[in-house]
Amino acid sequence: MKQNGVSVVYSQLYPFEGLWNYTSGIIHHVKSDGLEPETKYYYKCGDSSLAAMSDELEFETFPLPAPNKYP
Structure with a gap:
């Protein structure tokens, strides 16, 4: 999947x-x-048209709420 965003300084x-x-x-x-x-999920940030991409990074989404599950 590819998603676009904005970059700011x-x-x-x-x-x-x-x-x-x-x-x-x-x-x-x-x-x-x-x-x-x-x-x-794994992702990279940057501009692939300029060969200016970050290393591969990762994050994990929280579980659904449940009585015995805590994020």
């Missing part, structure tokens, strides 16, 4: 001498619908 510029300006790394935002509970 946040900057904070201070107008006073002596304060350090801040620029974040690239932050990727993607909304994924239809994920199954208690399932491990």
Whole structure:
């Protein structure tokens, strides 16, 4: 499955001498619908047209709520 999202970089510029300006790394935002509970998903972030992809990463979705199951 391939999903598109947005990438942003946040900057904070201070107008006073002596304060350090801040620029974040690239932050990727993607909304994924239809994920199954208690399932491990693997993903990469970046722009495949530029050969600028992250390493493969993973996350696991929470289980469905039940009396004896806790996330």
